[in-house]
Amino acid sequence: MVAPVTAALLIIGDEILTGRTKDRNIGYIAEYLTGIGVDLCEVRIVPDVEAEIVAAVNALRTRYTYLFTTGGIGPTHDDITADSVARAFGVAIDVDPRAVAMLRERYQPGDLNEARLRMARIPAGADLIENVVSKAPGFRIDNVFVMAGVPAIMQSMLDTIAPTLKTGARLIAETIEAEGLPEGIYAGGLSEIALAHPLVSIGSYPSFSATGFRNQIVVRGKDAEAVAKAVSAVHDLLRRLKGDGAPI
Amino acid sequence: MVAPVTAALLIIGDEILTGRTKDRNIGYIAEYLTGIGVDLCEVRIVPDVEAEIVAAVNALRTRYTYLFTTGGIGPTHDDITADSVARAFGVAIDVDPRAVAMLRERYQPGDLNEARLRMARIPAGADLIENVVSKAPGFRIDNVFVMAGVPAIMQSMLDTIAPTLKTGARLIAETIEAEGLPEGIYAGGLSEIALAHPLVSIGSYPSFSATGFRNQIVVRGKDAEAVAKAVSAVHDLLRRLKGDGAPI
Known part of the structure; x- marks a missing residue:
């Protein structure tokens, strides 16, 4: 018998909790993971507050085989997911040359300002997840996959991640x-x-x-x-x- | 300055975590609560597993002004929300005559079988929340509101609950x-x-x-x-x- 592979999903963003944005990622990810033999066991939605993100990341990554997050990896001040995940793992975070190289495929050197370089901030030890839509990458650190919140981007990231996952028997x-x-x-x-x-x-x-x-x-x-x-x-x-x- | 009133939402059901049912309650409740001056601070989705429901209810009810739950209050064996909430509070649960009276508005005495009477199981000390659609009530115990998962029923229950809530300044x-x-x-x-x-x-x-x-x-x-x-x-x-x- 194949051992079960479990997962949690963490949705990050004030816009979901205020009802401004109606989430379209939970149902998609739930169906996708179920379809490949990964059992989604818990979902949480938390606001753009570092302490909340850190607590949820640590509660979920230690309990399930995988944790997936969506949201908060853009260039604006409210995009604090990467820094929060680095803090959850207790690792450093800095602008990552590999991520900068990806952003250069979209932005001319003069356009790669401080805000956009924020999207290249990646926790130490993480692997990047390609973003074919807008180039700013997601990343994987240990068993945590950090993805964009925009559905089209998240979906393409999930396609990139899926072949790397352990999977159990399909439900x-x-x-x-x-x-x-x-x-x-x-x-x-x-x-x-x-x-x-x-x-x-x-x-x-x-x-x-x-x-x-x-x-x-x-x-x-x-x-x-x-x-x-x-x-x-x-x-x-x-x-x-x-x-x-x-x-x- | 009005004190903030906070809330969490707990969605209960395997059907959401497997992607079989796409949730339509989170966005509705988020927008509704925001609109009346209740700040939705966290959402969790857990499976139909008593220990998971109990743990989530206790984590959330102690942290926020209110906890709202949806799902798991029907007549079938997988409807374990009422029993789980009773366990979370450490109170007894039994068939409640007030709930039976509500069910009698819909069911003839001969049709009120054991399974349907399950929908009248209410934790000791709870107040009932009317269900104008199909009669089986939700309930409130302390700061926890237990609602149906079917969107039309949940929405009518929320209309019933709203005037009884403390509210803060509207966002x-x-x-x-x-x-x-x-x-x-x-x-x-x-x-x-x-x-x-x-x-x-x-x-x-x-x-x-x-x-x-x-x-x-x-x-x-x-x-x-x-x-x-x-x-x-x-x-x-x-x-x-x-x-x-x-x-x-």
Whole structure:
């Protein structure tokens, strides 16, 4: 059995906490990591405050295989992620010649002012993560990956990072439509199935629209046979409850 | 000066961490709380695991004025929020007659099975939060508000909760378009403005689309005069940089 590979995600930025910017990175990263066999176990959103970033980085990097961060690596005064990560690791931070070389692909020497050089500040010992969109790199230090907050840039950085990651068994998720059955009717039977199939986790997800509730049951697990058995049990349950199979 | 009122938000659910469901509550709640003068300071997303929920509830409720949670209060076995919150507070939990009365508005006595009665399990000492959509209530215990995860239900619960909250001064946020100026050009001047206006926080937010980067500068603060002064300073900076004012 492949050992699980876990991850946390840290979203950094006042703009998310004030609601000014609606996050589009969490869902993308969650789906992406799940798809490659990395289990996202926790997400936090913190403001542009160094002590908060340092505390969250240290809490999360020590607990999970990987920590990914987004946001706060631009040229303005509120971009304090690199300095905060350096502090979290207790390492020095300075303008990195490799990062300057990357910025030179975009900026003429005269345009590479102090603010833009801020984007080349990289903690000692970090490896750079290429940015094909706007050149200012992200970086990896130990098990922490620091990425941009702009979705297009973050997504390309994640594509660069993914092949370097350890991965575990991929989560298999099967979705079953409850087709009109209310949660309260199948909940008892579903609970019994969950108990009888300890290798899978089963979730029930109602959504609500103008046409009323729609319920979906999701069976998740890393053992294909165990998932298939539980899915089959759920189908049997729904059939019985709809009355076109054997009575309960 | 009004004392600040702070809050954290805890999103509970495997479906968010696996990317199966894309969260729509964080941005809504962030904007809503900011709008009424409650400062959202931290968000966490944790899985449907009791120990994780208990740890997050206790970490967040002791640190902020309020904690809001979403998700995990339905009738199925994976809905463990109420039990987890009871454990976090070290109080008993049982089927609550007030909650049963609410459920009776929707369900005939014969339909109120064991699973549905699970939705009436409320920690001792909690007040109920009405659910006009599907009747199963949320609850408040001390400074923790437990809400549904389905956005329409959560939103109506938040409307019910809001008038009962202490609120602080509302955050004033003014957005200034950088109108084609790149961040790296105004970053130095913006940093000086940020230093000279300690009562406000200033953020710079690039977004990227097919037409290239667009930058917005946001000045936030609770003192209208301080915000106005900083906004004016930002406008002056941008004018100077665009060359239609006095040189820098």
